Amino acid sequence: MEPIELxxxxxxxxxxxxxxxxxxxxYTKNRAHLAPWDAERxxxxxxxxxxxxxxxxxxxxYASGAAVPLVLATPTAIVGRVTLSGITRGAFESASLGYWVDEEFSGHGLISAAVGHVVGIARDSVGLHRLQAGTLLHNHASQRVLQKAGFESFGMAPRYLRIAGEWQDHRLFQKILHD
Incomplete structure (x- = not known):
């Protein structure tokens, strides 16, 4: 995949x-920024x-086709990640989407732009039918990123992931890539 300028x-x-x-x-620089949204490290x-x-x-x-690990990079730093993981083929043709952005770059539309590109990559290059993502119930910024990219909420998963040391409920989103 060729780099995409954001x-x-x-x-x-x-x-x-x-x-x-x-x-x-x-990650060290953003330790406090990411801690409320991430597993304990x-x-x-x-x-x-x-x-x-x-x-x-x-x-x-990535080489085996199980994931697509991407970074948001400047010439001197990594300022975020977007990953398609758990790629499942066959009747499902689906993957999970995860992402984060450096606090310094938050609020500039970078992660929204990156997620938009990754949706296209998942559909056109990886050949997936569906993407799924989950957010903490109170992570409205992340929910807006998903909604901008055309994801729809399809449910709530109680005690879904252990985030910040506690099993926490998540709102689940999906995007169908081929109708």
Whole structure:
């Protein structure tokens, strides 16, 4: 996949091995910003070594067709991620969508633009029929991102994921890519 220029000097591109150090730096910088929306993280998570291993796993999943790991990158930093994971083929042709953006870049429309592009990639390049995403019930900003991209809410999952140390309810969204 060729990089896609977004705005503010940011491009959307496939994760690369050399991104591990940038990811560790950005996650450390955004630790407090992401904590309310993310799983609890062990100290190792904030190291380059941990991200080297995770990047290798993500790239193996990409090579096998199980995931599409993307980053929002500037020439000197990673400022967000958008990932299609759990790609399921056959009768389902579906994947889960996850994303986050650096606090400094939040509110500039970058993640909305990236998600819009990823919807097209999922449909046209990956050949999926459906995408699913979940948000905490009170994460209205993330819900707006999904709604802008044409996702529809289809239910609520009680105690769906362990976020910020607690099993929390999530609003579920989906987008049908082929009618």
């Amino acid at each position: 705005s503010h000097g940011v491009e959307l591109r496939v994760l690369a091995r050399q991104d591990a150090e940038f990811l560790a730096t950005t 062990h100290e190792d998570f904030f190291t380059t070594a941990w991200h080297e291993g995770e990047t290798a796993q993500q790239l193996a999943a």
